[in-house]
Amino acid sequence: MRSSSESGERTSDTTRRSFLKALIVFSGALVLLPLERLSAYLLERKSGTASYPRVKIVHSSEVAAGDSILFLYPSNDRSAVLIHLGSGDFVAYDAVCTHLGCQIHFDKEPIKGWENRKDNLFCACHGAVFDPNNGDVVAGPPPRPMPKIKLEIDTNGDIYANGYESGLPLYGEE
Amino acid sequence: MSNRSWLDRFWDWLVSRTKIEPFITSRVPRHALSPIYCLGGTTFLLFVVLAVTGVLLSMYYIPTPADAFDSVTAITKTVPYGWLIRSVHFYSANGMLILAVLHMLRVYYTGSYKAPRELNWVAGVGLGLLTLFAGYTGYTLRWDQVAVGASGIGKGIATSIPYLGPLFGTVLWGKGPGDTLSRYAGSHMLLIPGVMVILMAIHFWMVKRHGISGPL
Numbered sequence A: 001m002r003s004s005s006e007s008g009e010r011t012s013d014t015t016r017r018s019f020l021k022a023l024i025v026f027s028g029a030l031v032l033l034p035l036e037r038l039s040a041y042l043l044e045r046k047s048g049t050a051s052y053p054r055v056k057i058v059h060s061s062e063v064a065a066g067d068s069i070l071f072l073y074p075s076n077d078r079s080a081v082l083i084h085l086g087s088g089d090f091v092a093y094d095a096v097c098t099h100l101g102c103q104i105h106f107d108k109e110p111i112k113g114w115e116n117r118k119d120n121l122f123c124a125c126h127g128a129v130f131d132p133n134n135g136d137v138v139a140g141p142p143p144r145p146m147p148k149i150k151l152e153i154d155t156n157g158d159i160y161a162n163g164y165e166s167g168l169p170l171y172g173e174e
Numbered sequence B: 001m002s003n004r005s006w007l008d009r010f011w012d013w014l015v016s017r018t019k020i021e022p023f024i025t026s027r028v029p030r031h032a033l034s035p036i037y038c039l040g041g042t043t044f045l046l047f048v049v050l051a052v053t054g055v056l057l058s059m060y061y062i063p064t065p066a067d068a069f070d071s072v073t074a075i076t077k078t079v080p081y082g083w084l085i086r087s088v089h090f091y092s093a094n095g096m097l098i099l100a101v102l103h104m105l106r107v108y109y110t111g112s113y114k115a116p117r118e119l120n121w122v123a124g125v126g127l128g129l130l131t132l133f134a135g136y137t138g139y140t141l142r143w144d145q146v147a148v149g150a151s152g153i154g155k156g157i158a159t160s161i162p163y164l165g166p167l168f169g170t171v172l173w174g175k176g177p178g179d180t181l182s183r184y185a186g187s188h189m190l191l192i193p194g195v196m197v198i199l200m201a202i203h204f205w206m207v208k209r210h211g212i213s214g215p216l
Helices: A004-038 B006-018 B035-058 B068-077 B082-109 B118-140 B145-159 B165-173 B177-210
Strands: A054-059 A068-072 A079-084 A090-094 A104-106 A121-123 A128-130 A137-139 A148-153 A158-166
Touching: A054 A068, A079 A104, A090 A158, B035 B082, B035 B177, B068 B082, B082 B118, B118 B145, B118 B177, B145 B165, B165 B177
Parallel strands: none
Antiparallel strands: A054 A158, A068 A079, A079 A090, A090 A148, A104 A121, A121 A128, A128 A137, A148 A158
């Protein structure tokens, strides 16, 4: 037989033990419950292009042949360039150089000192040159071609950007 | 006994069959009941977190120069909760380095490295160096401009070692640029964690054998 003081201790001990058990079960549930949502990591996969918005850039009459404009895509902190090629086609590219992230330009009038870079997409930081027809690297250090933006021109002549045709706007996003 | 829950009876059964009792009820001296004595264990906890998240990341990561960066971007942007897994891996890696250094300082300032525990200090230094190498190889796996530059710096340091340098350079970098990323990936995911698990087993076993060092 136990004395009353011992049995008193035992009661408080039992309470503490059941409290700790409840705590363990509760914290175990806190660990396990999110796994139901986290299982999406292995079970589901979003498509890579679905997250880019369809955005109106400009009316096609506002950009003369051989000219270009800068616009913001896919978000308001990232520049892109729309070019009206001599052939009459419109093309658009991410305007953040794939080398070290400077802004690239398509200049009708060549930049002073870089006259031989006329009619190309040009990055002034390290002299990178991209082909405006397909975004390929023509000269300089970039490791990848410029990401090409998919364009849609509706019946009114409005030009829309809708995701990427090739490449993804990676620089500054990693 | 009849009023014991099935959970209690299952627990008793588990303890009696696994003989786990001495590991979970080991007594710790009073002076060691302090957060600074938990730094090594917390470092190990982060190693476990890194192993779990690392296995998950390896499900999507592609260790080839052409695909590495794009696969890392895909993990961050398109795989559900990929950003979370990658962030936990990244911050745990940084935390593990910090905690390992703090653990080393604790062992130094409490004199726990002294006889008879010198070899455990040596094992710990080995684990610390491997943690550094794991951090370095992990950071090159993104294979962006920074990572390519970092791997070049690593090769420069390795090859500057007298006599053995060129050998190390070849081992680390392989014979051509295509080899490099595969070797970093293999080191980061298999070689380094494998050796670390062995060294940690030795480290913990020696702690058990020697017990916690005495109070200051």
